[in-house]
Amino acid sequence: MKKNAPKSFEEALSRLESLTQAMQGEMPLEDALAAYQEGNELVIYCQTKLAQVEQKLQVLDADGLKELNLESDE
Template sequence: MARAAKTAASFESALAQLEEIIQAMESGDMPLEGALASYKQGTELIKFCQAKLADAEQQLKVLENDELKPLVLPDAS
């Protein structure tokens, strides 16, 4: 059965909740009403995560003077 909707405190907690919902729904043991509630909660979590990612991208643009630059990782060899 779907858990009660929780307010996600962070991107990471929302992502963890979303992964739990996906696993529960993929199990196939969830009744229809529970699946619908989980689907609704999942879409809300996705919107939350997308907003957090958009905010982070905007912050990066500001930090990089409105120009996103490719990430160059140092060679670890």
């Protein structure tokens, strides 16, 4: 990410959602290309962050911690 790199996963995801909405409307070709390129960089950023978190969770699991089940059986 060159300019305006996101500060967090949530910020990147929010920007991706904004770009998606903008691209669904009328947009000049050059702007659409720039939005697509920015979106692609944001997707790579988000995938990298998710992979890092997954790796940390695997390390924690290997240390004896178990996966948290947020779904209630009640």
